[in-house]
Amino acid sequence: MKPVEAISREDILRSLPSIDELLRSETGTSLLPLAGPTHLTALARTAVNHLRNEIRDGDIISSGDLLSAAEVRLSELWNTGKSSSVQRVINATGVIIHTNLGRAPYSAAARRAIAEVASGYCTLEYDLETGNRGRRGSHAEAMITELTGAEAAVIVNNCAAAAFLVLSVFASGGEVIVSRGELVEIGGDFRVPDVLVQSGATLREVGTTNRTKTADYEKAINENSSMMLRVHPSNYRIVGFTSMPTVADLSAIAKKHDVLLYEDIGSGVLIDLSKYGLADEPVVADSIRNGADIVTFSGDKLLGGPQSGIIAGRREVIERIRRHPLYRALRVDKLAYAALEATLSSYRRKMALQEIPVLRMLSATKDEIATRTAEFLERLRSRLGDISNLKFEISDGRSAVGGGAAPMVQPETIVLTIEYVGLSANELAAKLRSSTPPVIARIEDEKIVLDLRTVDVGEDEELLSVLINIE
């Protein structure tokens, strides 16, 4: 080791700013109201430590303006920490119900309803007519019964909570009959057998993975049976030599033997979406009409509303659920009711396909997306001029429904493929993620692919400026 270098490195280390100096710097004082004193001190300590390591590693060889260097590290730390919190992103992946990106985006009406309710007190459990206590969720529940034909409904935190609640209330200590073809795991760790066990019920498997007959269910019924459960396999499909009884068939047996028939439908499809390739997704009203006593579904999948789990069914069944102490633990807050009511009102006014973002995206045709993408590209080209490192191409592609619904449905789309001279697809994707707002894209064949199907028209301008500002 050369003594000269050793001494100078020690000198540099001695010139490191103290935590206090960094906190009193321009960056420190400007971040204080945003981060708060405790968090900012921790960040300042980390910033100075990073700098110390860089000096020890020989990356910094001068003692000039180490305070500025520490300030840069401090704002970097603050910015990365900030980006790990919940923030809006542009979803250009073409996956409509993207669970990692918050599933269904809210409709304009839902956003307005949330802003209104969040701006003060509200009538969550208050009846304006009588001035007395009202029932939480009564308006949303009434709309659900109207739209599904169910006698009553109750709303909880998500569909997993709904299933857990239903099983806890009606099957604890009893046997639940389920087809082996439906003992599935539905993304995000929702496993039917586990939920059953947690709720205190005993699983009674019938049939085989690919075929279960009505008689299999009937043979399994005994004095301990509390219900027959049917689970929509959601993101999983068995194709080929398969058969499952219809809800109507099961309902006939359930009635004959006086057990409940419960269908966990998962994705809450309220209107017929078979035109968009979703013939496989059961419509809630059909299940009710065909005799299911209880149906559960998510609010933020194909229904297109806020995270919630909806339980619809026979009146006395729903009332028992409402009286159970677990309901109190699983209920939703005022904002979820506000967003759900606004979303359901689009269905009531027959405007769901126009107003609810997931349905608007699902029903957008390839031609519509092609026109939009061509216009987008034209604007992009005119803004970028001739000399740019960005290369674009328009090509055919496939979108996806996502969110555990219709795994086989991949709507045809038009995508914008982009490359940036000198950057790999992964590097470009990282740049898009770190832009404001972050843009989430797909990578296909080493190229970035943007699918405007899942980009709101109102976000086009932002996406455009993100692309223009890549460097």
Ligand SMILES: *Cc1c(COP(=O)(O)O)cnc(C)c1O
């Ligand atoms: C998605 C799904 C669930 C879980 O719903 P969450 O709202 O995510 O809790 C439960 N059952 C089925 C059939 C599903 O598709």
